[in-house]
Amino acid sequence: MKSPVVEQDEIICQCFQVKESVIRAAIEANNLTRIEQVTKSCEAGGGCHSCHILIQLFIDQHRHLTHPMEELVSEHAKKVSKKGILSRFFAKMAGNGNQH
Ligand code: FES
Incomplete structure (x- = not known):
């Protein structure tokens, strides 16, 4: 089974301006299993690291694995830096929203 078709090729990694198709192609071409x-x-x-959750999702889809969303969010919430675009969201999910 192939990875899902990329209908809207959005930039997933804002830091390096990398689109979904590029990430999925890299995973497929090299059978990558780690972020x-x-x-x-x-x-x-x-x-x-804000995009790690999506990269992990693409890897999992490529490997036909599924993780509950809560598991992915909680795992990646620990890794997201405070500067990332999703940092406030992840900080809340990780329960460390009071840190400055
Ligand atoms: S958005 Fe990908 S590393 Fe920051």
Whole structure:
């Protein structure tokens, strides 16, 4: 089974301006299984880490794995830097919204 078709090719990694199609192509071409490998391959995920949750989702889809969304969010909330575009959202999910 192939990965889902990219209908709207949005920029997933704002830090490095990497689009969904580029990330999915890198995962498929090299059968990548870890976010660090994706970062090495196309730079996505190398900055604030806000996009890691989506990169993980693409990897999981490629590998036909599914994780409950809460699990993914809670796992990645710990890694997102305070500078990222989704940092406030993730800070709330991680329960550390009071940190400055
Ligand atoms: S948005 Fe991808 S590393 Fe910041």
